[in-house]
Every structure is written in C-alpha cells, then in structure tokens.
Amino acid sequence: MQTLLSGLAATFKNRHDAVQTWTKTYIFFGKVNIIMQASAGTGMISNVVLMSDDLDEIDWEWSGNNFGDFSSQGKVQTNYFGKGVTGWYDRGTTVEVQQPQAQFHTYSIDWNPDRIIWSIDE
Template sequence: MHLFYVSAYVSLFVYAVAGRYTSRTAGNCMPLHTNFSPGSVASRSSAPGSSPFIAVSPEGSYSTTDGGLKLFLQRPSGKITTDGGVNDKVAEGATINSTFTMLYGKLTVEVSGSTVSGIVSAAILIAEEHDEIDVELVGGDQTNWQTNVYAPSPSDKEPLWGVFGEIENLPARGSIADMHQYTIDWSAERIVWSVDGRVVRTLRPEDTRKNGTLHYPSHPSRVQLGIWDASSPQGTAEWANGPVNWERAPERMSAVVRSVTVECP
C-alpha cells in the first residue's frame, strides 16, 4: 500500500492565523456541537473570540448554510499542463481551523467529500508541533476512506508521511460523496477511528514506534477542515489518484461538513 501524504495544511501561517483567535480553553477539551449555521465561521478580519472556527482561506472559498459548511475548490486560472504525473498548477481549496485546541477527546465530523480524482477532503487534528491525526476522503476511491497519524521526531531522517496510514472500508454500498459520521477518539492510551458508529481501527502508542522512537500525537491540536488539490508532487498525486484532469473535472468542486461534535473525557 503506497500512501504518500503531503499536508497542504501544515504551515506556520495556517497555525499562526488561528493562533490569534485561540480561546481561553486552549490545550483543554472544549465540548462543542455546531451545524455551521450562517455566520458561524469567522473571517480572518473578525474580532478575536467571535467564533469557535475561523477561515484561513479567503472569503468566497467557503459558505455557511442551513445545510452545513461548504468548502470550495476552484480551478486554477489559465492553461494547466500535465507532465510526469503532476499538474503545473495546483488549486487552492478552503481551509477552516478551530480557534480552540484540544488535548484528547472525541471528534465526530459529518462530511461529504469530492469524488474527483486528485482531490482530497479532510478533517484532521493538527498541532503547532505538526502532530496530526487524520480522516481523509481521497477522490477517485469512492468506497474507502483513510486514517493516518504523523508526529515528527528529531531523530527522523526523513518525514514519515503515510507510514502509519491505513485504508478503511465504508459501510456497504457507501460512498465518500454520501454524508457519513467520521470519529477520532483520542486518548493518551489509544486512538480509535469509527465511521457511522462502527469502529474500524485502533492505534496505540507502541504501534507508532519507528527507528526506536514513538510517533504518537501528544500535543494540543486544532480541528482543521479542508479540501485540497493533490496534483503535485508526483508521489502525492499518485496517492490521491491524480493529478486532477481539468478537461473533465468541474470548474468548482466542494465538500460539505454538516456538523462537528467535540466530546471531552
């Protein structure tokens, strides 16, 4: 199984923007349920503390409606050339961060993803130290979803993207385009992933040992919701069944997050 994961979300800029809006419960678990009613996501120009979620991507890249949070990805402008299994232009999709962090707890996200090959819809927990716990819906693989963790160590000779990743089945006749509940239940002892209430994977700290070091996420993390274009570099495009074929793909694609629920230990 080849899993080449490059997080378009892991950047100091993305984390710093949300950092300006961190709630007073930073580092703790904050119980939360939201259906993303209109106006429930703050823009980058909003006053600190005005919402539990803030848009990192520009206005127009998302919308909040009675049906939930819509995340958009727009075709890049101009000519797009495909060569060597990659596109020379990569679209910028929507990214929404929580303004709070959590250290352990249960995150459930109801989401419908894009089925276009090369497009990834994701709900992740991400730390300033670059720890990640991931739920990823990979376009072109409609009946499966993916789980992954990433927690870098100074002893790593190269990034361990995808080393601890797995491909999980959806319920019978299910598709990533359908609305499903994906759950990450995270404690110091284990991470449990579920879909629609059915446990599919349990990962313990000892399962993340590589080169003599544990790679188990253990830092306060934000909730991050996004849709991104995995058309470059080559390994990432291959993993995402890409690159995107813009001659056939819609000009605008979307993922929908109907709700987010955080439960505390």
C-alpha cells in the same frame, strides 16, 4: 463559499484551490465527530486534520476517485504523525465506507495517551 441548510459548500475554480478551517481551540485528548460528505472527482482530496503546535497530527483523508480503486464503493484513509515527521505512512489504514462522495457520514477520532480509535457512523 456558500452556507446551506445541510452545511457548507465550496466551489473550486482554480487548480490547487482549497478550503481550510482553523480554530484556536485546543483539545488535549477526547473525541471529535465530523459529519461530512467528501468532494468527488479525480484530483479532489478531502481531509480532516487535528494538529498540535508541535506538529503532532491525526488524520482522515478521502480521495475524490477512491484512490483510483474503481471496484470499491468508497474508501477513506487514516493516519497519524508525530512532531511533523510525515514519512511514516504505515501507521494508518485504508477502510471501506459506503459512497463517501455521495452520502454524509459521521467520522470520529477518539484518542488518549495510549491509543487512537477512528470510527465511522457509530
């Protein structure tokens, strides 16, 4: 792990290596902004997960090879799950984003009891 002027950089040396950042801060509802550049390469997954103690979850997820879609400049997936039930993968969507592995973007999650809004560079 290396801290740079532009942020944090990690090197993966072994299969299944991963970087995880945890916080004890609770956010009941609100807006979270993440400024990041996704990892590039087949088999690389970058994600941002907001998870509660009872396993409610809101996600952004990037594939290092754009989920195998080489006709695309870039893609990111969104999803949410309740109480740890992860079998419902039809709640989110896949959206285009310009070169997520080569450029920094601001990804946002804004949620309240009635809705979740994911946005990019707003």
